[in-house]
Structure formats: structure tokens, C-alpha cells
Amino acid sequence: MLNIQRSIPIPRISLEKLINYILTVGDNPGINCSALKDRGLEIGKGRGDITRFFQRIGVVEVYGDCNIRLTDVGNALYMALNRDVALSKMLFHLILYKELPHYRLLINLISEEGPLSITELHRLINQRIRELSPTAWLNEVAFKAIIGLAVDLGVVEVVNGEVSIRYTASISECIRRAMVLIGSQKVLRLDDLNACIxxxxxxxDIKQLLIGSLDGCVEPIIAPGPLGPKSTYFKVLNEDCVVKQVVNVILNRSMLGGGH
Structure with a gap:
């Protein structure tokens, strides 16, 4: 079950500023909040909206007198930014997909329903959110902030008022499509997921790493599949847990230089 909150901390600023923030903190570990504001890389009161956003999604940590440094996840993103912008956008997308339930619902909804008008998409995502939590919703400001960030990342595109999926969403599509509903039970097809990634x-190659990290998320079963009668399938116990573990493994491999 996704933990749907009533609001999400996505600042309405450009992707370029978000990237410059990460690069600056990566180049200057322990930089103070006030120094980021002086450089025009922070907005809002206190520690700042951008810092709160990156702290919420696990990219930075704040310590001492508002000093900021990158987490392991942040360092993976920082290293990707320094060597491959396309890869860094894909990783940023995965971090958002992992950490922000509203973002994941939005991306999955566009993937499942095909091109949608912005108005219809907003209606449908709030319908999905209400099914999970009757008191939660996504207001127009937050909705537009998510769409804007997804467009900047190349995850979706808006053409003639319709929103559709683009290539940067491919890895999250691997995750979504690898979890299929069989009867009333979701099943993770690990071979399919691994091949797609x-x-x-x-x-x-994340198969063995995932098998060792999915305890509590899935239960192993054996089912016939495209790779033969003994292909390993997994009964999904907690979909949110599966998504987070898959993304963690990809981020860890990327940080160790296992990607492009």
C-alpha cells in the first residue's frame, strides 16, 4: 500500500536549478544553507524549499547548523550528472518514482491509459488517490509541478494538451510491467525484469542482487514462463517494497559504475 500524503514538497523551479544544486553540494560537501541562497540555488524560508525537497527524497542530508551533504543516493546522481546527462535524468526519475507515491501513480496512470488530456489525467489521478486514501488528493499546483518536472526529465511529453510517456520512463516501465496480476495476486516476473533492465x-544484471534483497517484499514461487518451466516468479507481498528495492539496486550499481 502506498503512503499517500495530502501534500507533496515539489518546488516549482527548473530542472537546471535542481541539477546545479546537486552539483554544487557534491562539489562542496557540508555547504551551508545560506551559501546556497547566496548562489541563487535555494528559495523559501528556513533551510529552503529545494533542500526540503531533496531531503524528502533522500538525496541530501542536513546536519549541524544547516550544513548539507549528499547521501549515497545523491552521490549516485551526482556522479551520473558528471558523466552522462541522459543516465542522470533516468536515475532522477527512478528516485522520484521510488520516493513520491503521487509521482509513481501519475507515471503508471499515463502508461496504463495511454495519452490523456491534462484535465482527464488530473481527474483520474485524484480518483486513484481517493481509492487509496479517501481524504487525500492532488491539488492543481502540485499536479502541475509534477507534470513540469516529468516533462523536464523527458519522462513525459505534452503535445496538443495530451500527456504521454517518453523514453526516460523506460526503466520504471520495466518494473511496472514485470509485476502482473494473475487472478487476484500480483506476481513479479524477475527474469523479465532483469532482461528489460x-x-x-x-x-x-540485477537478478541475483534482487533475490538477496527482496526478503519481506515477495515470496518465491515456481511458474512456467518464457525462459522455461523453472523460471523463478515471486508472489508480491508489498508492491511499494518491491519498487524501492529494485530502484535501490539500480542506484547502487550505477554508483559503482555498473551502468553506462
Whole structure:
């Protein structure tokens, strides 16, 4: 079950400023909040909206007298930004997909329903959110902030008022499509997931790493599949847990240089 909150902390600023923030903190570990504001890389009161946003999604940590440094996840993103902008956008998308339930619902909804008008998309996502939490919703400001960030990342595009998926969303599509509903039970097809990710990211093979990290998220079963009668399938116990573990493994491999 996704933990749907009533509001989400996505600042309405450009992707360029978000990237410059990460690069600056990566180049200057422990930089103070006030120094970021002086450089025009922070907005809002206190520690700032951008810092709060990155802290919420696990990219930075704040310590001492508002000093900021990158987390392991932040360092993976920082290293990707320094060597491959396309990869860094894909990783940023995965971090958002992992950490922000509203963002994940939005991306999955566009993938499942095909091109949608902005108005219809907003209506449908709030319908999905209400099914999960009757008192929660996504207001127009937050909705537009998510769409804007997804467009900047190349995850979706808006053409003639309709929103559709683009290539940067491919890895999250691997995750979504690998979890299929069989009867009333969701099943993770790990071989399919691994093959899809290897096709996108070359030499990243996450199958064995995932088998060791999905305890509590899935239960192993054996079912016939495209790779033979003994292909390993997993009964999904907690979909949110599966998504987070898959993304964590990809981020860890990327940080170790296992990607492009």
C-alpha cells in the first residue's frame, strides 16, 4: 500500500536549478544553507524549499547548523550528472518514482491509459488517490509541478494538451510491467525484469542482487514462463517494497559504475 500524503514538497523551479544544486553540494560537501541562497540555488524560508525537497527524497542530508551533504543516493546522481546527462535524468526519475507515491501513480496512470488530456489525467489521478486514501488528493499546483518536472526529465511529453510517456520512463516501465496480476495476486516476473533492465542499461544484471534483497517484499514461487518451466516468479507481498528495492539496486550499481 502506498503512503499517500495530502501534500507533496515539489518546488516549482527548473530542472537546471535542481541539477546545479546537486552539483554544487557534491562539489562542496557540508555547504551551508545560506551559501546556497547566496548562489541563487535555494528559495523559501528556513533551510529552503529545494533542500526540503531533496531531503524528502533522500538525496541530501542536513546536519549541524544547516550544513548539507549528499547521501549515497545523491552521490549516485551526482556522479551520473558528471558523466552522462541522459543516465542522470533516468536515475532522477527512478528516485522520484521510488520516493513520491503521487509521482509513481501519475507515471503508471499515463502508461496504463495511454495519452490523456491534462484535465482527464488530473481527474483520474485524484480518483486513484481517493481509492487509496479517501481524504487525500492532488491539488492543481502540485499536479502541475509534477507534470513540469516529468516533462523536464523527458519522462513525459505534452503535445496538443495530451500527456504521454517518453523514453526516460523506460526503466520504471520495466518494473511496472514485470509485476502482473494473475487472478487476484500480483506476481513479479524477475527474469523479465532483469532482461528489460539489461536491455536498457547494458551490463547491469540485477537478478541475483534482487533475490538477496527482496526478503519481506515477495515470496518465491515456481511458474512456467518464457525462459522455461523453472523460471523463478515471486508472489508480491508489498508492491511499494518491491519498487524501492529494485530502484535501490539500480542506484547502487550505477554508483559503482555498473551502468553506462
Amino acid at each position: 539489461k536491455q536498457l542499461l547494458g551490463n547491469i
